[in-house]
Amino acid sequence: MSIRLGIIGGGAAGLFAACQLKRLKEGSDIEVTVIDRNPVPGKKLILTGHGRCNITNRKDASVLKKCYHEAEKFIYPALKEFGPEDTMAFVENELGLKLKEEENNRIFPVCDSAVRVRDAVVCYITDTTEILRETKVTNIRKADDFEVITDKGTCHFDQVILSCGGNSFTHTGSSGDSYKFAKRLGHTVNPVKAALAPVRADESSASLCQRLSGVSLNTRVSVFSEDKKISSFEGDTLFADFGLTGPAPMEISREIPSDVTGKKVCLELDLVPSMSDEAFDSELQELIGAHSDTKIVTLLSRYVPSSVASEIAHLADSADMYAQGFPKDRRKKICRLMKHLHIGIDRAPDLEKAYVTRGGVSLNEVDRKTMESKIVPGLYIIGEALDIDGISGGYNLQACMGEAYLAAKEIIKRSLS
Ligand SMILES: Cc1cc2nc3c(=O)[nH]c(=O)nc-3n(C[C@H](O)[C@H](O)[C@H](O)COP(=O)(O)OP(=O)(O)OC[C@H]3O[C@@H](n4cnc5c(N)ncnc54)[C@H](O)[C@@H]3O)c2cc1C
Numbered sequence: 001m002s003i004r005l006g007i008i009g010g011g012a013a014g015l016f017a018a019c020q021l022k023r024l025k026e027g028s029d030i031e032v033t034v035i036d037r038n039p040v041p042g043k044k045l046i047l048t049g050h051g052r053c054n055i056t057n058r059k060d061a062s063v064l065k066k067c068y069h070e071a072e073k074f075i076y077p078a079l080k081e082f083g084p085e086d087t088m089a090f091v092e093n094e095l096g097l098k099l100k101e102e103e104n105n106r107i108f109p110v111c112d113s114a115v116r117v118r119d120a121v122v123c124y125i126t127d128t129t130e131i132l133r134e135t136k137v138t139n140i141r142k143a144d145d146f147e148v149i150t151d152k153g154t155c156h157f158d159q160v161i162l163s164c165g166g167n168s169f170t171h172t173g174s175s176g177d178s179y180k181f182a183k184r185l186g187h188t189v190n191p192v193k194a195a196l197a198p199v200r201a202d203e204s205s206a207s208l209c210q211r212l213s214g215v216s217l218n219t220r221v222s223v224f225s226e227d228k229k230i231s232s233f234e235g236d237t238l239f240a241d242f243g244l245t246g247p248a249p250m251e252i253s254r255e256i257p258s259d260v261t262g263k264k265v266c267l268e269l270d271l272v273p274s275m276s277d278e279a280f281d282s283e284l285q286e287l288i289g290a291h292s293d294t295k296i297v298t299l300l301s302r303y304v305p306s307s308v309a310s311e312i313a314h315l316a317d318s319a320d321m322y323a324q325g326f327p328k329d330r331r332k333k334i335c336r337l338m339k340h341l342h343i344g345i346d347r348a349p350d351l352e353k354a355y356v357t358r359g360g361v362s363l364n365e366v367d368r369k370t371m372e373s374k375i376v377p378g379l380y381i382i383g384e385a386l387d388i389d390g391i392s393g394g395y396n397l398q399a400c401m402g403e404a405y406l407a408a409k410e411i412i413k414r415s416l417s
Pocket residue numbers: 008009010011012013014035036037038041042043044045047048049050053054055056135136137138163164165166169172173174175177178354355356382383384385393394395396397398400
C-alpha cells in the first residue's frame with residue numbers, strides 16, 4: 001500500500017524518523033515529507049552538548065530507562081528495540097561519523113560538532129525525503145486523511161508523525177505547537193514546565209550567589225517546599241550571577257513547584273555530601289582541637305573552595321576567628337551551613353531556558369510499542385511533544401532515536417500489509 005507520510009517538525013525526533021524510514025523502508029512505498037518552519041531543520045540539534053552533540057549514553061536499556069523519571073515504563077520498549085548500541089551503529093555506519101565515549105558513558109562524535117551531526121542526518125535523507133523548509137504548520141485536521149495546514153498552503157497525508165518538540169529555546173522553532181495540535185486532535189496535554197534548567201535565587205540569596213559566581217563544587221542539592229524535602233540529586237553545582245546552574249541544580253530543577261508564590265521554596269546545598277552531619281561535626285571538632293593556631297576558614301578550605309569557605313565562615317560570624325577557643329555554638333552553625341546551605345527561590349525555573357520541557361502529551365494516550373496515538377489512528381507522536389524528559393547525558397536524543405525507530409517500523413509494517 002502506498003502511504004503519504006507527513007513528519008511535522010524537523011528536529012531531532014522528526015529527522016531521526018526520516019532516517020529510520022529510509023533505512024528500513026526497502027520494498028515499501030512511502031512518500032516522506034518533513035515540514036519545518038526554519039530554513040534549515042535541526043536548529044536545536046546543533047545546540048546540543050554545548051555544540052558537540054551528546055548523542056546517546058552507553059548503558060543497558062534496563063539501567064537507561066531509570067533516567068526518564070515517571071516515563072520509565074513507557075520508554076522501555078523504545079530503548080530495548082533501538083538502544084544506545086543501535087544509535088551508535090547507525091551514526092557510525094550510516095551517517096559515517098566516528099564516535100567516542102566520555103565520562104559517565106556519554107557518547108559524542110569524534111569531530112565534536114553537533115552541526116556536522118545535523119548536516120549528516122539531513123544529507124542522509126535528502127534522496128528519500130522531501131523537506132519543506134520555512135513552512136510553518138498552523139493546524140492539523142483529521143478527516144478522511146490528515147489535512148496539514150501551513151502558511152504556504154495545505155498538504156494531505158495518510159499518516160502523520162507529530163514531532164514539533166517542546167516549548168523551550170523558542171528561537172529554535174520549538175514553541176509549544178506540538179501541544180496545541182495534539183490538544184486540538186483530542187489529546188490530553190499534561191502541564192508543561194522547565195526541566196534541566198538553571199535556577200534563579202531570590203533576593204535573600206542573590207548576593208551570595210553573585211559573590212561566588214564562577215565557583216563550582218560537588219554538592220547534594222535538595223528541593224524543599226514548605227520545609228518538606230521533595231527530591232535530591234548529587235553532582236556539580238556552579239554558582240552564577242543569577243543563582244545556580246551546573247548538573248545538580250539543573251537536574252533537580254524539574255522538581256521545583258510551578259507556582260512558588262507565597263511558598264517557602266529553596267534549594268538546600270550539602271557542601272560535604274560524602275559525610276553525615278554527625279561525621280562532619282565530629283571531624284571538624286577534631287580538626288579544631290588539633291590545629292589551634294589555624295584560622296577556621298583555612299580548616300573549612302579542606303572541604304570546599306576557599307571562596308566558599310570564607311562565605312561560610314562569614315555567615316557563621318567566624319570570618320577572622322582561629323580554632324583556639326572556638327565556641328561550640330559557632331561550630332554547630334558552621335556545620336549547619338556546610339550541610340544545609342539554603343538558596344531561596346521565588347520563581348519557577350524559566351521554561352525558555354530549559355534544555356528539556358517536562359510535561360506534554362499524556363503517555364496514557366500513546367501506544368508505547370508503536371508511538372501511535374490511541375485517540376487518532378495514523379497519528380504518531382514522538383520526541384519532546386510527549387510527556388517525557390530524561391536526565392542530562394545523551395538520554396533525550398536517545399529517547400528521540402528509539403521512539404523514531406518504533407514509529408518508522410510500525411508505519412512500514414502497515415504499508416506492507
Ligand atoms: C542547549 C541544549 C542542549 C541540549 N543538549 C543535549 C544533549 O547533548 N543530548 C541530549 O540527549 N539532549 C540534549 N538536549 C535536548 C534535545 O535537544 C531535545 O530533547 C531534542 O532536540 C528534542 O527533539 P524534538 O525533535 O522533539 O524537538 P526539537 O529538536 O525541538 O524539534 C522540533 C522541530 O519542530 C519544528 N517546529 C515546531 N513547530 C513547528 C510548526 N508549527 N511548523 C513547522 N515546524 C515546527 C521546529 O522548528 C523544530 O525544528 C539539549 C537541549 C538544549 C536546548
